[in-house]
Amino acid sequence: MISSKKGPKFRWHILVFLAPAVLVYTAIMIMPLFNTLRLALYSEVDNATVFVGLANFRTLFGEAHWADAFWNALGNNFWFFFVHMIVQNPIGILLAAILSHPRLRFASLYRSAIFVPTILSFVIVGFAWKLILSPIWGIAPSMLDMVGLKSLMAPWLGKEEYALTTLALISVWQFVGIPMMLIYAALLSIPEEVLEAGEIDGITGAAAFWKIKLPLILPSIGIISILTFVGNFNAFDLIYAAQGALAGPNFSTDILGTFMYRTFFGFQLQLGDPHMGSAIATGMFAIILLGVCIYLFAIQSRMRRYQF
Amino acid sequence: MKQTTLGMALLASTVLAGMATAETTISIESWRNDDLVLWQDKIIPAFEAANPGIKVKFTPSAPAEYNAVLNSKLDAGSAGDLITCRPFDASLALYEGGKLADLSDLPAMGSFSAVAKSAWQTDDAKATFCVPMASVIHGFIYNKDAFAALNLTVPETEDEFFAVLDAIKADGTYIPMAMGTNDQWEAATMGYNNIGPNYWKGEEGRLALIAGTQKLTDEDWIAPYRTLAKWGQYLGDGFEAQTYPDSQNLFTLGRAAIYPAGSWEISGFNSLVDFEMGAFKPPVKAKGDKCFISDHTDIAIGLNAASPNAEAARTFLNWVGTSEFASLYANALPGFFSLSNHDVKMEDPLAQEFVSWRGECESTIRSTYQILSRGTPNLENETWGASVAAIKGTETPEAAGARLQAGLASWYAPQQ
Numbered sequence: 001m002i003s004s005k006k007g008p009k010f011r012w013h014i015l016v017f018l019a020p021a022v023l024v025y026t027a028i029m030i031m032p033l034f035n036t037l038r039l040a041l042y043s044e045v046d047n048a049t050v051f052v053g054l055a056n057f058r059t060l061f062g063e064a065h066w067a068d069a070f071w072n073a074l075g076n077n078f079w080f081f082f083v084h085m086i087v088q089n090p091i092g093i094l095l096a097a098i099l100s101h102p103r104l105r106f107a108s109l110y111r112s113a114i115f116v117p118t119i120l121s122f123v124i125v126g127f128a129w130k131l132i133l134s135p136i137w138g139i140a141p142s143m144l145d146m147v148g149l150k151s152l153m154a155p156w157l158g159k160e161e162y163a164l165t166t167l168a169l170i171s172v173w174q175f176v177g178i179p180m181m182l183i184y185a186a187l188l189s190i191p192e193e194v195l196e197a198g199e200i201d202g203i204t205g206a207a208a209f210w211k212i213k214l215p216l217i218l219p220s221i222g223i224i225s226i227l228t229f230v231g232n233f234n235a236f237d238l239i240y241a242a243q244g245a246l247a248g249p250n251f252s253t254d255i256l257g258t259f260m261y262r263t264f265f266g267f268q269l270q271l272g273d274p275h276m277g278s279a280i281a282t283g284m285f286a287i288i289l290l291g292v293c294i295y296l297f298a299i300q301s302r303m304r305r306y307q308f
Numbered sequence: 309m310k311q312t313t314l315g316m317a318l319l320a321s322t323v324l325a326g327m328a329t330a331e332t333t334i335s336i337e338s339w340r341n342d343d344l345v346l347w348q349d350k351i352i353p354a355f356e357a358a359n360p361g362i363k364v365k366f367t368p369s370a371p372a373e374y375n376a377v378l379n380s381k382l383d384a385g386s387a388g389d390l391i392t393c394r395p396f397d398a399s400l401a402l403y404e405g406g407k408l409a410d411l412s413d414l415p416a417m418g419s420f421s422a423v424a425k426s427a428w429q430t431d432d433a434k435a436t437f438c439v440p441m442a443s444v445i446h447g448f449i450y451n452k453d454a455f456a457a458l459n460l461t462v463p464e465t466e467d468e469f470f471a472v473l474d475a476i477k478a479d480g481t482y483i484p485m486a487m488g489t490n491d492q493w494e495a496a497t498m499g500y501n502n503i504g505p506n507y508w509k510g511e512e513g514r515l516a517l518i519a520g521t522q523k524l525t526d527e528d529w530i531a532p533y534r535t536l537a538k539w540g541q542y543l544g545d546g547f548e549a550q551t552y553p554d555s556q557n558l559f560t561l562g563r564a565a566i567y568p569a570g571s572w573e574i575s576g577f578n579s580l581v582d583f584e585m586g587a588f589k590p591p592v593k594a595k596g597d598k599c600f601i602s603d604h605t606d607i608a609i610g611l612n613a614a615s616p617n618a619e620a621a622r623t624f625l626n627w628v629g630t631s632e633f634a635s636l637y638a639n640a641l642p643g644f645f646s647l648s649n650h651d652v653k654m655e656d657p658l659a660q661e662f663v664s665w666r667g668e669c670e671s672t673i674r675s676t677y678q679i680l681s682r683g684t685p686n687l688e689n690e691t692w693g694a695s696v697a698a699i700k701g702t703e704t705p706e707a708a709g710a711r712l713q714a715g716l717a718s719w720y721a722p723q724q
Contacts, residue, residue, distance in 0.1 A: 047405060065685050065715060135546025136554055158490050158548025160702070248492050249548065250693050250702070265376070268493070269681040269688040271397060 033285070040278035056279040070280070072251060073259040074287070076164055080255060081232040083168035084175075089224055091172070092179025093217075097209060099180070100187040111184070115177035122174075126241030129170045133157055157242065160252040167253055171238055175231075179224045186220040187213060219303055226295045233288050236261060256284045332620040335365040335388035336609070337381070339374035346640045354636060355627055362620045382407045382612070389615040390624060393438035393608040395427035396677050402610075403430070403437040409611040410435045414622065416629025423511070423671065424647035427605035431679065438608035439628045442637060442644035445571045445662045446502040446602040452584040454482050454565040462588045466535065469591040473542045476565045484542035486564035488550025495695035496688070498568040499539065501602050501674045503590045504532040510600035510672035518679055520722030524713040525706075533698040533705035540699045548700065571662045572606075574643035578656070587661045589669065603671035605647060683719030690715055 043052040060066050095114060099107050117125065133140050135155045144153050156166040190213060198204075198212050236257025239247055245267050247254035262270070264277025336347075347366040355364060367388060369377045375398055381387035382402070391408060393399040402408045411417065412435050417425070420440050428438035455462070458479055463469040476484040489495050508514065508528040516522040522529070544550060544558060559567040560580040567573070569587070577585060592599050609628055611621050627633055631650035638646045642656035645663050654660050676688040690712050697703035703711075717723045 063718075065718065130551070133549065134554065135549055136544065136558065153546075155546035155549030158488075158546065158550070244491060246492055246689065246692065248490065248693075248696070249700075250697060267689065268686075269397065269677065270684070270686040271401065273684075 036278045036281050037285070039275060040282045043275045044273075056275055057282075060276065060279050060283070066276075069251070069254070069259060070283070073254045073256045076253065077233055077235075077255045079164060080168050080171075080235065081229060083165060084172060084228050084232055085225065087169065088172040088176050089179050089221065089228065092176050092224070093183050093221070095176070095180045096183035096187055097213070099184055111180075114180060117174045118177040120174065122237035123241045125170065125174050126238050129173075130157065130242055133166070158249055160249050163243070163249060164253045167238060167242060170242070171235070174238075178227070182220050182224055183217055186217040190216050222295070222299060222303060226292060229291050229295075230288055233284060233291070256280065256287075260284065331361050331363055332617045333363040333365060334390060334615075334617050334621050334624060335367050336390040336392065337374075337378055337388040337612075338366065338368040338392035339371040339394075340392065340607070341368035341370060343641065344368060350640055351633070351636055354632065355624060358627070358632075359623055362623060364624065382614075385614060387612050387614075389612050389617050389621040391438075391610045391612050392441075393428055393610045395605050395608070396679075397682055399428055399438060399608070399610065400430065403435070407613055408437045409613040409615075409618070410437055411439065411611060411625065412436045414439065414625055414629075416626040419629045419648045419650065421647075421649060423673070424605060426678065427673070428608050428610070438610035439625050440605060440608045440647040441628065442607050442641070443603050443647050444606050444643065445645060445665065446498065446604070447569060447571070447587050447589045447662060447665070448502075449559070449567045449569040449573065449577065449585055449587050449658070451482070451559070451562060451565050452586045454562075454583075455586070457481070458565075462586065463591050464588075465595050466591045466593055470538065473566070477542060482565040483544040483558060483563055485539065485566045485568065486555040486558040487539070487543055487568050488547045488552070488555050489696040489699055490549050490554075491552045492692040492696050494552055494555065494568070495536070495699055496676075496692040497674070498570060499536050499699065500532050500691060500695040501604075501676070502568055503535060504529075504675065505600035505602050505672045506590055506592050506597070507531045508675070509598075510670045514672055514675045514678075517675065518722070520720075523723065524716060525709045530705045530709040533694065533708055536695055536698040537701055537705065540701060543699070570604075571643035571645065571659065574656060574658050574662070575641060578642070578658070585658055587658055589665045599665070599669035600672055601665050601669045602674060603645075603666065604673045604677075607644070680716065680720065683716075685715040685718070687712065687716055 040056055041051060041053060042049050043056060044050075060070055098104065099111055104110075132138050133156055135141060135153065141150065141153045144150050154162065156162045194212060194216075195208060198208055203211055234257060235255055239253050239255060239258050240261065243253050245258060245262050247258045260277055260280040263280055264272055264274055266272030344366060352364045352366065356362065365388075375394065378387065378391065379402075382391075387407075391402070393402075393408070399408065403410075416439055417436055422433070424440045424443070425436050426433070428440065429436045450462070454460075454476070458475060458481075460472050460475060463472045473484045476482050487494055487498065505513075508517075508522075513522060513528055517524070517529070524530075540547070544564065550558075555564075555567070556573070556576070558564040560577055562581070562583055589599060589601055609625065611618065611625060615621050629648060631648070631652065634646035634648045634650045634652045638644065638652050638654055638659075639656075642654065642659035643662070645659070646652045654663065676691050681688040694703070694708040694712055697708060698705060713723070
């Protein structure tokens, strides 16, 4: 009787256990994020910081050279994302399908080999590929020569029309291990009985993949797509390591990350402008937020899940 | 009582000790971490020998991080007493923010010409805040062995220059010229601002552009792009993806005959090449034309306004203006030329060649550095892109000029 009067006891240990994560996350993620949003509303006039409302955004979208640079970076970002979606993810799924084949030998060796580039630093990847593709010292020209395709060799990283696609493919090479691992795990979790039941109904081989496995791994593909989207729209390191902050040639590899960096920290004779930089960062945040929302509400909620 | 005596004794001893070592230590902030040994072994000992009682510490940081590191140190009040100054706006911003002291009244300032000081002055030239240390000169370094093997002479006019390039190209042993467009800045710094002063007549054109009486669409400012457009065919295969270190290696390995250069390359190249190097100045239009060279003010040293050791620091700054410092610095770092009026003797033949042009030609600085790169779009960065586009042939010189002019006019009142 006495204990029921007290009502449910407040469970302090929940707070205690949550506190470290909440505090750390607030200090290093949430605070900086809102501070960046706040910074975008200020500007520096005569060595004093003043509140200017949305003026920075008016400059960003209203003045031709700012707006052109922004839309150019956004367009490049979409192309970067598109290349990942049509190259990285299908190849990742294909590799996972091959790896999960029960009769494949040395599967774990391949799995590690394909995953290793993912843990390499961007600087190493950017520098290594720059050397490989270098028309002067690189091994790409001589390798193409060996198979009689020397005529296909071009200074890919130096031509406006190829540079961004080349960098996107380098990034695909680096990160193809992530979709592969996620899909591989999803494929392994499909119960044998489901496949056997299909087999009894006459669904084998490729048909089993398309009709049984693929629908079952669709949620994983959705997760991979959203990870790719967030990763690509936050990308910066590879472009910076390979092409520098000016994202040459002629801004053809400029994405939102490099555009933001150049504006925020300045470059060469251009002094940094934290307020315009924050305005661009806010734009990036809005775009990523929008993309994630579309995914969550339009796609994820309609996806069918199967329970075994 | 006994304790007090002991305390007094201790106190007295510290005071005495402090007086015995009445020595001030001043420290120098710099981005030249390559020069650490030079400062420690040559410059600082020479200064300390002449000025007992002042100790100097040289504490450089990485070049790419210098501006950011310095700014945060100055804000936090932990920066050194002496600050190595970048030219123009980066230092001007520090002066206007009250971080650098006004040095206009420093006796050493008398040893420097107005052009030498222009990079570290307010726009009206009323206040000077850094003592100029060195400049770099643009020109072309060439492989003497290659020229001898192909029977070539050093070109003086533009026609001769392209004739030489044609001859090297026809022979095929060497890449005529080592430059790439991947990193972009070489095209503007070693291309456009190297050959350009001959077209816009050095200071005359540069100051007219700042005053707004000339425009980037004028023939004098477009013509260098037209010349750069002819360079593309003489650069190595795949120059579009060739980086700055690639170009340096191509030349020092003896695979390229000519290297569009800045004099800062001299010390690096000296230790790498096994052939003899020569240098020639940017070619003029017709024989006998007056020549102009880019003699760019690059490095200076100023006083932290919050320094507690201002007296000692000023002593050092005055010493930087002496001929002793000028000759120490110029000889230890061939290619960085003293900006002072002292007659400095240099040992390095290549450095002598570069500096001899000062006597024959008129000096100017890079056209985009003073005032014109203060707004957005940034004229210097835009010039990189335009020079690259000219060399690759992706944009006509006229279109490049019009684009740059529109960008400059969008924020710079005298050009509107």
